[in-house]
Amino acid sequence: MLKLMQKMALQLYVATERGASPSSGVSGIGDSTISDGGAGESELGGDLREDLGGNSELGNRGRRIEEILKELRPTAIHVKDISYQHAGHSGVAGSDGETHFN
Structure with a gap:
């Protein structure tokens, strides 16, 4: 699974650098089905779209990270801004105080 994610990340990076649509060069993603414990087959991303809804707690940088992911x-995805735990050191200029994410 890790190798697949690394390959997908590399393909997205290369597509972005070339100016192409990131999803145009990545094939086979989301085409498979998974078992939901015997209740039938469901397409990947069915309820995921609801789970990935806008997170009002995140600033600009956090939203960009979430979109890339x-x-x-x-x-499943959950981006959490934990910058408040690292208030002792300065962040990146123009980051609106967003420095650390989980």
Whole structure:
């Protein structure tokens, strides 16, 4: 699974650098089905779209991180801004105080 995610990330990076649509060069992602414990087959991303809804707690940087991660089509995603735990050191200029994420 890790190798697949690394390959997908590399393909997205290369596509972005070339100016192409990131999803145009990545094939086979989201085409498979997964078992939901015997209740039937469900397409990847069915309820995921609801789970990935806008997170009002995140600033600009956090939303950009979340959007990039969504392109990998995870089964679940939660980006949490933990910058408040690292208030002792300065962040990146123009980051609106967003420096650390989980």
